[in-house]
Amino acid sequence: MSITIPQLIPKVKSLNPLKLYFTRNLSTSYSAATKNKKFNIDYQIFLKEKSKAKIISPFHDIPLFSNEKDNICNMVVEIPRWTSTKFEINKNMKLNPISYDLKKNNLRYVPNCFPYHGYLWNYGAIPQTWENPTLLNKDTKTYGDNDPLDIIEIGQTIAKQAEVKQVKILGVMAYIDEGETDWKLIGIDIHDPLASKLNDVEDLKKHCPGFIENTRRWFEIYKIPDGKARNVFAFNGEFKDRAYALEVIRDAHLEWKKLITGKIPKKTDKYDIQVENTTLDYSPYKISPEQVVNSSELKEFSEPEDKNKEPEAWSYIE
Numbered sequence: 001m002s003i004t005i006p007q008l009i010p011k012v013k014s015l016n017p018l019k020l021y022f023t024r025n026l027s028t029s030y031s032a033a034t035k036n037k038k039f040n041i042d043y044q045i046f047l048k049e050k051s052k053a054k055i056i057s058p059f060h061d062i063p064l065f066s067n068e069k070d071n072i073c074n075m076v077v078e079i080p081r082w083t084s085t086k087f088e089i090n091k092n093m094k095l096n097p098i099s100y101d102l103k104k105n106n107l108r109y110v111p112n113c114f115p116y117h118g119y120l121w122n123y124g125a126i127p128q129t130w131e132n133p134t135l136l137n138k139d140t141k142t143y144g145d146n147d148p149l150d151i152i153e154i155g156q157t158i159a160k161q162a163e164v165k166q167v168k169i170l171g172v173m174a175y176i177d178e179g180e181t182d183w184k185l186i187g188i189d190i191h192d193p194l195a196s197k198l199n200d201v202e203d204l205k206k207h208c209p210g211f212i213e214n215t216r217r218w219f220e221i222y223k224i225p226d227g228k229a230r231n232v233f234a235f236n237g238e239f240k241d242r243a244y245a246l247e248v249i250r251d252a253h254l255e256w257k258k259l260i261t262g263k264i265p266k267k268t269d270k271y272d273i274q275v276e277n278t279t280l281d282y283s284p285y286k287i288s289p290e291q292v293v294n295s296s297e298l299k300e301f302s303e304p305e306d307k308n309k310e311p312e313a314w315s316y317i318e
Helices: 201-205 211-221 242-260
Strands: 030-035 044-049 054-056 066-069 073-078 087-089 098-102 124-127 150-154 165-176 180-189
Touching: 073 087, 073 150, 087 124, 087 180, 150 242, 165 211, 180 211, 180 242, 201 211
Parallel strands: 150 180
Antiparallel strands: 030 044, 044 054, 044 098, 066 073, 073 124, 073 165, 087 098, 124 150, 165 180
16 A cells, blocks of 8 residues: 655655654653543543643644654553543644544443443554545545544553553554544554564464454444444455554555645545644644633643443443
8 A cells, every 4th residue: 555755755765755754753741631521521631741831732743653763653542441431632623632522412432342341442543644534545445534543552551541652553454434444553552561572463363362353343343232333344354464554654644744734725525624733833833822722721630530420331242
Protein backbone atom coordinates (compact mmCIF):
# COMPACT_ATOMS: atom_id res chain seq x y z
CA MET A 1 0.00 0.00 0.00
CA SER A 2 3.03 2.23 -0.33
CA ILE A 3 2.53 5.55 -2.11
CA THR A 4 5.08 7.79 -3.74
CA ILE A 5 5.20 11.51 -3.15
CA PRO A 6 7.72 12.86 -5.69
CA GLN A 7 6.11 16.27 -5.77
CA LEU A 8 7.02 16.72 -2.11
CA ILE A 9 10.47 15.12 -1.96
CA PRO A 10 11.99 15.13 -5.48
CA LYS A 11 15.13 13.09 -6.14
CA VAL A 12 15.25 11.73 -2.59
CA LYS A 13 15.72 7.96 -2.64
CA SER A 14 17.61 6.99 0.48
CA LEU A 15 15.41 8.75 3.03
CA ASN A 16 12.29 7.36 4.62
CA PRO A 17 9.47 9.71 3.46
CA LEU A 18 7.72 9.11 6.75
CA LYS A 19 10.42 11.01 8.62
CA LEU A 20 10.04 14.21 6.65
CA TYR A 21 6.69 15.22 8.01
CA PHE A 22 6.76 15.15 11.78
CA THR A 23 6.74 18.30 13.81
CA ARG A 24 8.61 17.21 16.92
CA ASN A 25 10.52 14.19 18.12
CA LEU A 26 10.87 14.80 21.85
CA SER A 27 8.87 13.06 24.51
CA THR A 28 6.84 15.64 26.39
CA SER A 29 4.99 15.37 29.67
CA TYR A 30 1.30 16.03 29.56
CA SER A 31 -1.41 16.49 32.14
CA ALA A 32 -5.19 16.76 31.95
CA ALA A 33 -7.82 19.15 33.20
CA THR A 34 -11.58 18.80 33.15
CA LYS A 35 -14.51 21.06 32.49
CA ASN A 36 -17.96 20.23 33.92
CA LYS A 37 -18.84 17.12 35.94
CA LYS A 38 -18.32 13.55 34.87
CA PHE A 39 -21.49 11.74 33.76
CA ASN A 40 -22.87 15.07 32.52
CA ILE A 41 -23.07 15.07 28.74
CA ASP A 42 -20.97 18.26 28.53
CA TYR A 43 -18.03 16.76 30.47
CA GLN A 44 -14.72 17.48 28.71
CA ILE A 45 -11.09 16.53 29.32
CA PHE A 46 -8.50 18.97 28.00
CA LEU A 47 -4.83 18.09 27.66
CA LYS A 48 -2.04 20.40 28.78
CA GLU A 49 1.64 20.56 28.02
CA LYS A 50 3.15 20.49 31.51
CA SER A 51 6.26 22.54 30.82
CA LYS A 52 4.26 25.51 29.57
CA ALA A 53 0.97 24.83 31.38
CA LYS A 54 -0.66 25.36 28.01
CA ILE A 55 -3.88 23.77 26.77
CA ILE A 56 -3.22 21.80 23.58
CA SER A 57 -5.15 19.72 21.11
CA PRO A 58 -4.60 15.96 21.56
CA PHE A 59 -5.52 15.58 17.89
CA HIS A 60 -3.11 18.15 16.45
CA ASP A 61 -0.47 19.29 18.97
CA ILE A 62 0.86 16.01 20.34
CA PRO A 63 3.45 14.70 17.87
CA LEU A 64 2.86 11.42 16.10
CA PHE A 65 6.20 9.99 17.20
CA SER A 66 7.84 10.16 20.60
CA ASN A 67 10.88 8.47 19.02
CA GLU A 68 10.94 8.84 15.26
CA LYS A 69 14.09 6.77 14.73
CA ASP A 70 12.56 3.67 16.30
CA ASN A 71 9.00 4.36 15.10
CA ILE A 72 7.67 4.70 18.65
CA CYS A 73 4.30 6.44 18.49
CA ASN A 74 2.39 8.54 20.96
CA MET A 75 -1.03 7.26 21.94
CA VAL A 76 -3.75 9.27 23.64
CA VAL A 77 -5.79 6.99 25.91
CA GLU A 78 -9.51 7.60 25.48
CA ILE A 79 -10.92 4.47 27.15
CA PRO A 80 -9.00 2.44 29.78
CA ARG A 81 -9.18 -1.35 29.74
CA TRP A 82 -12.23 -3.04 31.36
CA THR A 83 -14.33 0.13 31.15
CA SER A 84 -17.28 0.50 28.81
CA THR A 85 -18.16 4.20 28.60
CA LYS A 86 -17.41 5.46 25.10
CA PHE A 87 -15.15 8.50 24.97
CA GLU A 88 -13.40 10.04 21.99
CA ILE A 89 -11.20 12.93 20.95
CA ASN A 90 -13.86 15.36 19.82
CA LYS A 91 -12.97 16.48 16.32
CA ASN A 92 -16.00 18.81 16.25
CA MET A 93 -14.89 20.98 19.20
CA LYS A 94 -12.05 23.49 19.21
CA LEU A 95 -8.86 22.05 20.73
CA ASN A 96 -10.54 18.64 20.54
CA PRO A 97 -11.10 17.71 24.20
CA ILE A 98 -11.85 14.11 25.07
CA SER A 99 -15.59 13.92 25.57
CA TYR A 100 -18.46 11.46 25.64
CA ASP A 101 -19.48 9.75 22.44
CA LEU A 102 -23.18 10.60 22.55
CA LYS A 103 -26.25 9.23 20.81
CA LYS A 104 -29.39 11.37 21.02
CA ASN A 105 -27.76 13.26 23.91
CA ASN A 106 -27.30 10.05 25.90
CA LEU A 107 -24.03 8.50 27.02
CA ARG A 108 -23.00 5.47 24.99
CA TYR A 109 -21.60 2.26 26.43
CA VAL A 110 -20.03 -0.70 24.72
CA PRO A 111 -22.03 -3.85 25.61
CA ASN A 112 -20.48 -6.55 27.79
CA CYS A 113 -20.52 -9.51 25.42
CA PHE A 114 -19.92 -12.71 27.41
CA PRO A 115 -17.28 -13.52 28.54
CA TYR A 116 -15.83 -10.04 27.96
CA HIS A 117 -16.31 -6.94 30.09
CA GLY A 118 -15.98 -3.54 28.46
CA TYR A 119 -12.92 -2.96 26.30
CA LEU A 120 -10.30 -5.73 26.33
CA TRP A 121 -7.39 -3.32 26.02
CA ASN A 122 -6.49 0.30 26.58
CA TYR A 123 -8.16 2.04 23.66
CA GLY A 124 -7.20 5.35 22.13
CA ALA A 125 -5.99 7.34 19.16
CA ILE A 126 -2.75 8.20 17.39
CA PRO A 127 -2.33 12.00 17.19
CA GLN A 128 -1.56 13.82 13.96
CA THR A 129 -3.32 11.18 11.86
CA TRP A 130 -6.60 11.45 9.98
CA GLU A 131 -8.57 8.93 7.94
CA ASN A 132 -9.69 11.09 5.03
CA PRO A 133 -13.34 10.28 4.16
CA THR A 134 -12.84 11.48 0.58
CA LEU A 135 -9.89 9.16 -0.10
CA LEU A 136 -10.56 5.65 -1.43
CA ASN A 137 -8.20 3.06 0.04
CA LYS A 138 -6.84 0.86 -2.72
CA ASP A 139 -6.69 -2.23 -0.49
CA THR A 140 -10.05 -2.08 1.29
CA LYS A 141 -11.90 -0.33 -1.57
CA THR A 142 -13.68 1.92 0.95
CA TYR A 143 -13.18 5.45 2.26
CA GLY A 144 -11.69 6.66 5.55
CA ASP A 145 -13.89 7.11 8.62
CA ASN A 146 -13.00 10.78 9.30
CA ASP A 147 -11.23 10.11 12.61
CA PRO A 148 -7.69 9.86 13.95
CA LEU A 149 -6.35 6.31 13.73
CA ASP A 150 -7.58 4.04 16.52
CA ILE A 151 -5.13 1.94 18.52
CA ILE A 152 -5.51 -0.82 21.07
CA GLU A 153 -2.67 -1.03 23.60
CA ILE A 154 -2.21 -4.53 24.99
CA GLY A 155 0.16 -3.99 27.90
CA GLN A 156 -0.43 -5.29 31.43
CA THR A 157 -1.13 -1.90 33.02
CA ILE A 158 -4.62 -0.41 33.01
CA ALA A 159 -4.02 3.06 31.64
CA LYS A 160 -5.38 6.30 33.01
CA GLN A 161 -7.80 8.19 30.84
CA ALA A 162 -6.12 11.05 28.91
CA GLU A 163 -2.69 9.49 29.52
CA VAL A 164 -0.20 9.83 26.68
CA LYS A 165 1.60 6.52 26.20
CA GLN A 166 4.62 5.71 24.09
CA VAL A 167 3.83 2.58 22.11
CA LYS A 168 5.57 0.15 19.82
CA ILE A 169 3.42 -0.65 16.79
CA LEU A 170 2.93 -4.39 16.20
CA GLY A 171 0.33 -4.61 13.46
CA VAL A 172 -3.11 -3.55 12.30
CA MET A 173 -6.53 -4.95 11.47
CA ALA A 174 -9.55 -3.30 9.89
CA TYR A 175 -13.26 -3.75 9.59
CA ILE A 176 -15.71 -2.07 7.27
CA ASP A 177 -18.09 0.12 9.25
CA GLU A 178 -21.06 1.43 7.26
CA GLY A 179 -18.99 1.51 4.10
CA GLU A 180 -15.92 3.07 5.73
CA THR A 181 -12.53 1.60 6.62
CA ASP A 182 -11.99 1.53 10.38
CA TRP A 183 -8.35 0.70 11.12
CA LYS A 184 -7.38 -0.73 14.51
CA LEU A 185 -3.67 -0.51 15.19
CA ILE A 186 -2.18 -2.91 17.73
CA GLY A 187 0.58 -1.63 19.98
CA ILE A 188 2.25 -2.11 23.34
CA ASP A 189 3.59 0.38 25.87
CA ILE A 190 7.37 0.44 25.50
CA HIS A 191 7.71 0.12 29.29
CA ASP A 192 5.64 -3.07 29.47
CA PRO A 193 7.53 -6.25 30.49
CA LEU A 194 6.52 -7.91 27.20
CA ALA A 195 7.54 -5.02 24.97
CA SER A 196 11.04 -6.34 24.29
CA LYS A 197 9.59 -9.68 23.13
CA LEU A 198 6.88 -8.28 20.87
CA ASN A 199 7.96 -6.77 17.57
CA ASP A 200 5.37 -7.96 15.08
CA VAL A 201 2.04 -9.76 14.74
CA GLU A 202 3.69 -13.18 14.70
CA ASP A 203 5.12 -12.57 18.18
CA LEU A 204 1.57 -12.20 19.53
CA LYS A 205 0.84 -15.81 18.61
CA LYS A 206 3.82 -16.99 20.64
CA HIS A 207 3.68 -14.73 23.70
CA CYS A 208 -0.03 -13.81 23.84
CA PRO A 209 -1.93 -16.96 22.83
CA GLY A 210 -5.61 -16.26 22.25
CA PHE A 211 -5.13 -12.53 21.81
CA ILE A 212 -5.71 -12.40 18.06
CA GLU A 213 -8.73 -14.71 18.16
CA ASN A 214 -10.42 -12.90 21.05
CA THR A 215 -9.69 -9.45 19.67
CA ARG A 216 -11.17 -10.45 16.32
CA ARG A 217 -14.26 -11.92 17.98
CA TRP A 218 -14.77 -8.88 20.21
CA PHE A 219 -14.79 -6.54 17.22
CA GLU A 220 -17.03 -8.92 15.30
CA ILE A 221 -19.82 -9.13 17.89
CA TYR A 222 -19.76 -6.03 20.07
CA LYS A 223 -22.51 -4.20 18.19
CA ILE A 224 -24.95 -7.13 18.13
CA PRO A 225 -26.62 -6.37 21.52
CA ASP A 226 -27.50 -2.93 20.12
CA GLY A 227 -29.42 -4.55 17.28
CA LYS A 228 -26.73 -4.22 14.64
CA ALA A 229 -25.17 -6.85 12.42
CA ARG A 230 -21.79 -8.48 12.94
CA ASN A 231 -18.91 -6.40 11.72
CA VAL A 232 -17.35 -7.41 8.41
CA PHE A 233 -13.56 -7.44 8.35
CA ALA A 234 -11.20 -6.30 5.66
CA PHE A 235 -8.63 -8.91 4.56
CA ASN A 236 -10.92 -11.70 5.87
CA GLY A 237 -10.00 -10.74 9.41
CA GLU A 238 -6.27 -11.07 8.87
CA PHE A 239 -4.00 -9.02 11.12
CA LYS A 240 -1.49 -7.17 8.94
CA ASP A 241 2.13 -6.92 10.07
CA ARG A 242 4.11 -4.03 11.55
CA ALA A 243 5.45 -2.81 8.20
CA TYR A 244 1.94 -2.55 6.78
CA ALA A 245 0.72 -0.82 9.95
CA LEU A 246 3.46 1.81 9.68
CA GLU A 247 2.36 2.52 6.11
CA VAL A 248 -1.21 2.99 7.31
CA ILE A 249 0.12 5.47 9.87
CA ARG A 250 2.21 7.28 7.27
CA ASP A 251 -0.71 7.64 4.89
CA ALA A 252 -2.99 8.95 7.64
CA HIS A 253 -0.33 11.41 8.78
CA LEU A 254 0.09 12.78 5.27
CA GLU A 255 -3.66 13.39 5.04
CA TRP A 256 -3.61 15.11 8.44
CA LYS A 257 -0.69 17.27 7.27
CA LYS A 258 -2.69 18.48 4.27
CA LEU A 259 -5.59 19.30 6.57
CA ILE A 260 -3.64 21.16 9.25
CA THR A 261 -1.68 23.27 6.74
CA GLY A 262 -4.77 24.28 4.77
CA LYS A 263 -3.78 22.35 1.65
CA ILE A 264 -7.25 20.81 1.74
CA PRO A 265 -10.34 22.44 3.28
CA LYS A 266 -11.27 21.85 6.91
CA LYS A 267 -14.95 21.65 5.97
CA THR A 268 -16.71 20.02 3.03
CA ASP A 269 -19.99 18.21 2.52
CA LYS A 270 -18.16 15.05 3.71
CA TYR A 271 -16.54 16.32 6.92
CA ASP A 272 -16.15 19.26 9.29
CA ILE A 273 -12.96 19.20 11.40
CA GLN A 274 -11.90 21.65 14.08
CA VAL A 275 -8.25 22.24 13.27
CA GLU A 276 -7.33 24.84 15.90
CA ASN A 277 -4.01 24.14 17.62
CA THR A 278 -1.70 26.01 19.99
CA THR A 279 1.83 24.88 19.00
CA LEU A 280 2.12 24.42 15.23
CA ASP A 281 3.84 27.50 13.81
CA TYR A 282 3.41 26.28 10.22
CA SER A 283 -0.36 25.92 10.58
CA PRO A 284 -2.68 28.81 9.68
CA TYR A 285 -5.00 27.58 12.42
CA LYS A 286 -2.69 28.19 15.38
CA ILE A 287 -4.45 30.12 18.16
CA SER A 288 -4.07 31.04 21.81
CA PRO A 289 -5.82 28.54 24.11
CA GLU A 290 -7.55 31.43 25.87
CA GLN A 291 -9.60 31.87 22.71
CA VAL A 292 -11.28 28.54 23.46
CA VAL A 293 -11.30 27.88 27.18
CA ASN A 294 -10.86 29.94 30.32
CA SER A 295 -8.39 28.25 32.68
CA SER A 296 -10.55 29.26 35.65
CA GLU A 297 -13.22 26.89 34.33
CA LEU A 298 -10.91 23.89 34.53
CA LYS A 299 -10.11 21.50 37.35
CA GLU A 300 -7.22 19.10 37.65
CA PHE A 301 -8.20 15.73 36.23
CA SER A 302 -8.88 12.95 38.74
CA GLU A 303 -10.52 9.57 38.50
CA PRO A 304 -14.17 9.83 39.63
CA GLU A 305 -15.12 8.21 42.91
CA ASP A 306 -18.35 6.83 41.46
CA LYS A 307 -17.39 4.20 38.91
CA ASN A 308 -20.57 2.16 39.27
CA LYS A 309 -22.71 3.87 36.66
CA GLU A 310 -21.52 1.67 33.82
CA PRO A 311 -23.73 -1.28 32.84
CA GLU A 312 -22.68 -4.61 34.32
CA ALA A 313 -25.05 -7.09 32.62
CA TRP A 314 -23.68 -9.58 30.10
CA SER A 315 -25.03 -10.13 26.61
CA TYR A 316 -24.81 -13.67 25.25
CA ILE A 317 -23.98 -14.01 21.56
CA GLU A 318 -24.40 -17.20 19.56
